Amino acid sequence: MIVHSGTCQIQTQRLVLRKFVQSDAEPMFNNWAGDCENVKYVSWKAHKSLSETQKLVSDWIQGYDNLDYYRWVITLKDSGHVIGEISVIDFSDCDECCEIGYILSKKYWNMGFMTEALNAVIRYLFEKVGFHRVQLRHDVNNPASGRVMQKNGLKYEGTLRHSRKNNQGNYCDTSIYSILKFEFKF
Ligand SMILES: CC(C)(COP(=O)(O)OP(=O)(O)OC[C@H]1O[C@@H](n2cnc3c(N)ncnc32)[C@H](O)[C@@H]1OP(=O)(O)O)[C@@H](O)C(=O)NCCC(=O)NCCS
16 A cells, blocks of 8 residues: 655665755756756756756755655765756556656766665655555666666566657657566565
């Protein structure tokens, strides 16, 4: 059974995942949202101005009024630097399934940070909220994201043809991965 608990703070070895606050907009814009290369494989285009990021963060903060809203800003435990975002982008209470999306500042790629963040969020969604299945999808041209899923024990289920439009408006194939609660190593 699902018991929504909202975006509670989560700590890992190197990271603190917490709710966004308005002052996160500036580092978010500078570190990933305003950078075309950083958003190449997501569905939205790079923000043209800080005000665009500020408006989005303000909307996200309002989202925290709902207990079924899960969106964490990823920060470094040591420095507090704001380095990325991870969230539940879709869910079904009756099926007890959800889908996660994420993005990390390119300055911090390939250091294992998203693998660490994803592990903690999956644990939270199984343990605290009670989901039975967690899934993620990635553009087939973005294998690094698939690696993050594999490293967390998710199983490849197939490739969905033309299942998403990228931020250039082109159809792209996405690979889908999932993990079930009993498969997760708590
Ligand atoms: C995808 C993303 C989240 C990965 O985050 P990260 O913190 O760099 O991931 P990790 O360091 O935990 O793991 C990355 C893995 O991908 C591998 N990798 C990197 N580039 C790769 C490539 N071109 N092909 C295959 N594997 C690659 C790394 O070697 C590493 O695997 P390893 O530990 O086995 O060596 C990050 O690159 C990102 O935010 N990209 C932009 C936004 C995005 O693509 N979001 C995902 C949308 S589905």
